[in-house]
Every structure is written in structure tokens, then in C-alpha cells.
Amino acid sequence: xxxxxxxxxxxxxxxxxxxxxxxxxIAPFFAKPDHQADLGFPGExxxxxxxxxxxxxxxxxxxxxxxxxxxxxxxHCGACTDKCHYYLGTTDANNMPVARQELxxxxxxxxxxxxxxxxxxLVGATDxxxxxxxxxxxxxxxxxxxxxxxxxxxYGIDTAEISxxxxxxxxxxxxxxxxxxEIIAKVFKIxxxxxxxxxxxxxxxxxxxxxxxxxxxxxxxxxxxEKGADILLITPSADFFAEPHxxxxxGYAKVFHEAGVSxxxxxxxSEAANFGMFIGSYENMRKLSLRIRKAxxxxxxxxxxxxxxxxxxxxxxxxxxxxAGPFDFLDxxxxxxxxxxxxxxxxxxxxxxxxxxxxxxxMTITFHDSCxxxxxxxxGGFEGGQFVIPREVIKASCNNxxxxxxxxxxxxxxxxxxxGGLLTxxxxxxxxxxxxxxxxxxxxxxxxxxxTNLAAICAICKSQFAKTLPYFGFRMDQIVSVHQLVSNAIVxxxxxxxxxxxxxxxxxGEAENA
Amino acid sequence: MSIEVNGKTFETxxxxxxxxxxQWEPDVATAMAKEEGSELTDxxxxxxxxxxxxxxxxxxAPAVRVLTxxxxxxxxxxxxxxxxxxxxxxYGPAKQACKYAGLPKPTGCV
Numbered sequence: 001x002x003x004x005x006x007x008x009x010x011x012x013x014x015x016x017x018x019x020x021x022x023x024x025x026i027a028p029f030f031a032k033p034d035h036q037a038d039l040g041f042p043g044e045x046x047x048x049x050x051x052x053x054x055x056x057x058x059x060x061x062x063x064x065x066x067x068x069x070x071x072x073x074x075x076h077c078g079a080c081t082d083k084c085h086y087y088l089g090t091t092d093a094n095n096m097p098v099a100r101q102e103l104x105x106x107x108x109x110x111x112x113x114x115x116x117x118x119x120x121x122l123v124g125a126t127d128x129x130x131x132x133x134x135x136x137x138x139x140x141x142x143x144x145x146x147x148x149x150x151x152x153x154x155y156g157i158d159t160a161e162i163s164x165x166x167x168x169x170x171x172x173x174x175x176x177x178x179x180x181x182e183i184i185a186k187v188f189k190i191x192x193x194x195x196x197x198x199x200x201x202x203x204x205x206x207x208x209x210x211x212x213x214x215x216x217x218x219x220x221x222x223x224x225x226e227k228g229a230d231i232l233l234i235t236p237s238a239d240f241f242a243e244p245h246x247x248x249x250x251g252y253a254k255v256f257h258e259a260g261v262s263x264x265x266x267x268x269x270s271e272a273a274n275f276g277m278f279i280g281s282y283e284n285m286r287k288l289s290l291r292i293r294k295a296x297x298x299x300x301x302x303x304x305x306x307x308x309x310x311x312x313x314x315x316x317x318x319x320x321x322x323x324a325g326p327f328d329f330l331d332x333x334x335x336x337x338x339x340x341x342x343x344x345x346x347x348x349x350x351x352x353x354x355x356x357x358x359x360x361x362x363m364t365i366t367f368h369d370s371c372x373x374x375x376x377x378x379x380g381g382f383e384g385g386q387f388v389i390p391r392e393v394i395k396a397s398c399n400n401x402x403x404x405x406x407x408x409x410x411x412x413x414x415x416x417x418x419x420g421g422l423l424t425x426x427x428x429x430x431x432x433x434x435x436x437x438x439x440x441x442x443x444x445x446x447x448x449x450x451x452t453n454l455a456a457i458c459a460i461c462k463s464q465f466a467k468t469l470p471y472f473g474f475r476m477d478q479i480v481s482v483h484q485l486v487s488n489a490i491v492x493x494x495x496x497x498x499x500x501x502x503x504x505x506x507x508x509g510e511a512e513n514a
Numbered sequence: 515m516s517i518e519v520n521g522k523t524f525e526t527x528x529x530x531x532x533x534x535x536x537q538w539e540p541d542v543a544t545a546m547a548k549e550e551g552s553e554l555t556d557x558x559x560x561x562x563x564x565x566x567x568x569x570x571x572x573x574x575a576p577a578v579r580v581l582t583x584x585x586x587x588x589x590x591x592x593x594x595x596x597x598x599x600x601x602x603x604x605y606g607p608a609k610q611a612c613k614y615a616g617l618p619k620p621t622g623c624v
Contacts, residue, residue: 029528183621193622200572207580238623241577242608243596245623273623309623423623425529425609459623476600 004429006471007089007436009443015082018093023086023433027138029426031176038185039284042174049173050128054111056172060165061112067165070157071108074101080149080159085414086142089433094139097149097159103135104166137175140166142430144422145278146371146415163420164280171279179424180275184284191291192237192271198224201267204240212250216495220257222249222265225299229264231256232296234316234337235307236272236459245462248308248481254490255344255483258353263305269295272312273459278421289315289323302331305338308481310419310458313339314376339379341457344486345389348396354491356501360398363453365485366445367391367403368438368465369413370458384410390457390482397485402449408441416456418464428467435468442474457482519545531612531619535569538616546614550605554614558602560588565615575612575620 033043046052061068080097082088087095094100102124109116109125116125126132145160170176186195196204205222212220223229233256239249256263269291276285296304304327306316316337321327327336335342347353367390379385387410395401408414417434445451456462456479465479491498499505515526519541525533530546532538543562547554554562564584568576576584578596586594599607608620 179621186621194574194620194624196574197572200574200576203572204577204580207577207583211579211583236623241620241622242624243578246577246579463623 002429002432002471004432007433009436009440009472012444013088013437013440016088016091018081018087018096019091020093022092023090023095023142023430024092024135024138026142026427026430027134028141028422028424029178031178031181035178035181035185036171036174036176038188039171039176039181039281041171041176041181045174049133053128053133053169053173056169057108057165058112060168061108064161064165066158066161070101070162071105073155074098074105074157075155077154079152079154080157083149083152084143085146085148085417085437086144086430086434089417089436090142090430092142094135095142097153100139100143101157101159101162103132103139104162107132133170133175136166136170140170141177141422141427142434144371144415144417144420144434146419147375148371148412148415151375151411160420164277166280167278168280171281177279177421179426180279180421183273184275184279184288187271187275187288187291191268193273193275194237194241196237196240196270198267201240201265201270205265208246208250208253212253216492216497218257218492218495220253220492222253223263224265225267226262226264227299229262229299229301231261231263231303231305232269232292232299232301233263233265233305233307233340234269234272234292234312235265235340236309236312237270238459238463239307240270242459242463243466244477244479244481244484245308245459247484247487249483251481251483251485251487251490252307252340254487254492255340255347255353258490258492259343259347264299264301266295266299268298272306272309272316274312274315275421277311277315285315285319286323289320292320293324293327296327297329303334303338304330304336305340305343307340308457308459308483310370310372310460311376314372317377317379335381339389340483341389341393342380344393344483345380348393353396354498355396355486355489356491356497357397357399357489359488359497360485361400363398363480363485364400364402364449364451365394365398365453365455365480366401366442366451367394367409367482368416368454368456368461369409370456370461371413371415371419373457374411374413387411393482394455394485397489402445402451404441404445408437414438414441416458416461416464417468419458419460423460423464431464432468432471435464435472439468439472439474443472453478453480455480455482455485517542517545517549527619529613529619532616535616535618538566542616543614550610557589558611558614561585561599561602561607561611562615564588565611565617569615569617575608575617578608581607
């Protein structure tokens with residue numbers, strides 16, 4: 001299946017002995033000059049790249065106090081060393097968070113500290129050479145910016161920010177990553193990561209409306225570009241395209257339908273994802289976010305709700321107001337923005353949704369906390385809401401639920417292995433290896449509790465698992481969307497399911513009054 | 515990168531996707547499949563032809579559900595699911611079948 005070694009799942013997670021340069025051969029494809037240009041970066045490695053890179057680092061040190069602080073305060077205590085899923089899966093010493101940071105820190109020391117300028121050897125300071133740049137390109141694309149290491153760091157040093165800064169410096173000298181940069185350019189041109197134009201989107205949504213009607217007998221709409229709707233749904237374009245994402249999208253539509261609210265998608269802002277964060281580019285992140293603001297204004301909506309997308313929710317929850325606010329034109333009585341899980345959870349609490357948990361009895365579920373939701377955002381306005389609310393939504397939809405091991409969930413959750421702009425085929429080896437710790441935890445609950453399915457609220461997690469589960473002896477369809485479970489269980493008023501449950505179905509199974 | 519078919523050279527990207535969609539001809543698909551150790555049957559062609567028709571109209575590959583539904587309508591309901599498509603294209607209908615059909619690779623969180 002693979003021309004590299006797939007990590008073996010043991011009985012419990014073991015911390016490996018570090019080895020040197022095991023995965024330095026792994027690096028993503030370079031962005032093409034035209035994609036670089038679309039984002040305002042040089043097309044390829046520029047001649048005076050060292051000078052520009054050092055200047056860029058200086059610029060970032062001045063702009064982001066956190067970045068400078070993180071480079072200054074590490075005491076090399078080692079608490080982070082065994083916390084990275086890529087280290088655990090690859091055993092490469094440079095994938096220990098402290099070593100990953102050190103790749104940049106040693107250059108910082110050389111050009112920005114007194115000791116490093118005059119006594120570089122004494123303090124482990126290094127010139128920025130082409131070899132160092134190559135190491136950066138390789139190892140800063142073996143970090144999914146999941147921030148698990150920062151939870152265990154006594155100083156809270158955030159490797160994700162260092163990784164983002166490194167990628168920003170590399171973009172500034174013309175060394176960009178194809179996957180992220182091509183996609184960002186596509187959002188600017190077409191409106192979403194996939195490059196799904198409005199007519200294709202309209203056709204796809206129409207097909208989904210037919211499917212829901214076939215399944216339930218109820219006309220549930222998936223409106224597009226409808227002016228005057230109350231709610232604008234911003235969801236990852238994978239929700240239109242891939243499985244199990246699309247099953248989640250149909251779940252949101254059913255929830256909106258049952259809530260009786262008017263809502264719409266936007267073809268212009270048909271993407272929740274914001275890859276600007278992955279490449280550490282504030283300008284691109286802002287430009288992507290402003291599309292959402294524009295769509296909300298153009299359509300005249302009162303609320304913005306986000307679908308199941310991990311890093312989108314971090315950007316939305318933590319940065320949207322700064323990037324694209326103020327949102328004073330929206331209804332201030334609702335969270336701005338709101339997560340679809342919050343929306344569904346509120347309805348469940350008010351007993352406004354009829355749920356038939358038996359519809360999911362063929363599954364025993366566990367929940368994978370997505371890193372950017374778990375460690376980069378909140379939900380529901382109470383501490384830990386981002387952990388409680390998705391679980392409550394799942395438990396309202398099914399009878400069989402078990403959590404994975406404590407040190408692999410909530411804020412200690414393991415990344416799926418494909419986050420942070422790594423969800424691309426050219427990084428398959430690192431994705432498979434990085435998935436190992438999560439797969440190990442899944443195996444454990446599979447054996448102990450008979451868990452059959454893993455639910456998630458992130459498009460990247462879902463695609464990553466669909467691809468990597470088979471490497472570890474699972475099936476690709478064992479990953480499900482949280483709102484897929486909702487979709488299965490929700491009993492729509494006037495539906496065939498309602499008639500069947502209430503015993504009012506005619507012989508053909510359809511509701512007599514429907 | 516490039517691929518040689520019937521003495522003609524076709525430019526491709528790093529992953530073997532055709533650089534110019536308009537250059538595509540059926541033998542390109544056959545050659546790409548052969549390189550990956552498989553032989554295209556009528557069942558494969560049903561999918562490839564649908565992909566090309568859809569792309570012609572919408573400038574994008576169809577969503578998995580659009581594809582499964584279309585195949586289900588053409589070949590019977592038992593074949594209108596992604597399990598069937600993965601049997602035909604083990605590396606994924608969206609990616610492998612698109613490549614054979616000369617379409618660009620779907621990008622994003624898929």
C-alpha cells in the first residue's frame with residue numbers, strides 16, 4: 001500500500017528513541033510562479049533571499065510580540081518532546097517541537113541577539129544557509145500547527161506561531177507551498193478552495209434537495225444567494241463535494257428546516273476555510289475573511305453560522321472581528337459568528353428537535369476533537385463549551401457513545417495528521433505517520449467498547465481519516481460527520497420517518513397526510 | 515513531467531495530471547491506467563465519459579454524490595455508491611478518475 005513503513009499500532013502509545021533525519025526527504029511541491037504572484041509573493045527563490053528573509057524575520061519580530069517572546073524564553077526543559085504526533089509517528093528528532101522551533105531559533109540568535117552576532121558557536125547560532133532553508137521547508141511542513149505541544153509547555157510556547165512565521169518568511173523569498181497557495185488563489189478567483197463555480201454549486205445543491213426528499217418525503221431547501229435570508233451559512237466547500245462531509249451538510253439543512261429559519265449559502269463566500277492562517281499571512285487571511293463580510297452585507301443577512309470546519313472556526317471565533325469587523329449590522333442577540341453545533345445544541349435544549357436515536361444504532365461512536373476547535377476556539381460562551389457541545393449533539397443523536405483515552409481528547413487531543421495545510425497527496429507519508437497516535441487511541445476504544453465510528457467537525461479531519469484509516473486496518477467510511485448523525489436521527493415534521501414512528505404510515509410507508 | 519502516447523508527448527504536472535485538458539484523447543486514459551497497473555473496462559469508461567461531460571458543462575469535476583447518482587441512474591442503483599466507484603478507482607474516483615479523464619485535480623479539503 002505504501003513504499004514507506006506504516007507505523008504499527010501497539011497496545012499503548014510508546015515514546016520512540018529519537019533518530020536523525022528520518023523524514024528530511026519529505027517536503028511538499030513548490031507553488032508555481034503564477035500562484036505565488038496571485039498572493040503577492042515572488043514567483044521563485046529570489047537572488048538576495050538571505051537578506052530579504054532576515055529582514056522579514058525582523059519585521060515579524062517587531063509586529064508579533066508573541067513570536068519574539070517564544071524565540072527568547074524556551075529553556076529546553078523537554079516537556080514538549082514527546083507531545084507531537086509527527087514525532088511519535090516518524091521518530092525524527094527534528095519533529096520534537098523544541099527541535100522544530102530550534103531550526104528557526106538558531107537563525108534568530110545569529111542575527112538578532114548580541115551573543116549570536118559575536119559568538120555564534122558558543123550559543124548555537126547558525127547562518128541562514130540554503131541547507132537551513134531546505135530544512136525549514138521540510139520540517140515546517142511537517143507541523144500541522146495543532147498546538148498540542150503548547151498545552152504541555154510550561155511557558156505556553158506556541159510552535160504553530162513559529163511555523164506560521166517560518167512559512168511567511170519562505171513565501172517572502174519565493175518559496176511557497178503549492179497546496180496552500182494554489183488554493184488561496186482559487187478562493188480569490190472563484191470563491192472556494194475547490195474552484196466550484198456558481199452553476200456547479202447550484203446544481204449540486206439541487207441534487208441534495210432531491211436526495212433529502214427521496215429519503216424523507218419532505219422538501220428541505222438548500223438555498224443559494226438568497227437575498228434577505230436571516231442566516232448566512234459559511235461552510236467548507238468540501239461539504240458540497242466529498243463524503244462524509246456532504247452528509248453533514250444535509251444535516252445542517254434539516255436542522256435549519258426544522259427550526260423554521262430562513263437561511264442561505266453564498267456562491268461568493270462559498271468557503272469557510274482560511275488557508276491564509278496556515279501560511280501565516282495576515283494580509284491573505286484578511287482578504288479571505290472580507291469575502292464573508294461582503295457576502296453578509298450583500299445578502300442582507302442578520303446572522304452568520306459556520307459549518308463543520310476546524311481552522312475556519314478558529315479564525316471565525318478568535319479573529320473574525322479583527323479581520324473583517326465590526327459586525328454591527330448583524331443581530332446582536334446571537335453569537336457573532338455562531339457554530340452550527342451551537343445552533344443545533346440550543347434547539348435540542350429547547351426540545352425543538354425530535355430525535356430518533358435508534359436510527360444510529362448500527363454505530364458506536366467516539367468523537368475526535370479537532371485541534372483548532374479544541375485549542376484555538378470556544379463554543380457556547382462557557383469554559384469547555386467546544387468539548388461539551390459537539391458531544392451533547394452526538395449523544396442526542398445516538399445511543400452508543402464512548403470517549404477515547406483522556407490524554408488523547410479535549411485540549412490534549414491528537415491532530416488527525418492532515419491539518420495546517422498538509423492535506424495533500426505529496427505529503428501522504430507524513431500524514432500517515434502523523435495519524436498513528438489518533439489511530440492508536442481509536443484502536444483501543446474499538447477493542448474495549450466496540451466503537452465502530454469516529455465523528456468529527458472538521459473537513460480536513462474527515463478527508464484525512466477517510467484516506468488514512470485503511471492504512472491502519474480500518475475502513476474509510478468509519479469517519480462520519482457530526483451532523484450526519486443528526487441527519488440520520490432527526491425526525492422531520494411530516495416525514496416518512498415520523499409516520500413510521502407514530503404508526504400513521506400508509507402501506508407504501510409514506511405519511512398519510514404528507 | 516510528461517507522458518508518451520502513440521508517439522505524442524503530453525505535458526503533465528508533478529502528479530501526472532494533464533497540463534492541457536484540451537489535448538486529451540482516450541488513449542491517454544488507457545496509457546495512464548496501464549502505468550498504474552490497471553486496464554480500463556466499459557465500467558471505467560462510463561465514469562470517465564461522465565466526468566468529461568460534466569466538466570464541459572460546469573468547469574469542475576462533479577461532487578462525489580453527483581457522480582454516484584449519475585452512475586446509479588445509468589448502471590443501476592446497486593452501482594450508485596462510492597463503494598462501487600472505489601472498486602473501479604482504488605485511489606478515489608475524484609482523484610484517479612479525474613486524472614484519467616484529463617481533468618485537473620480537485621483541490622481543497624478533499
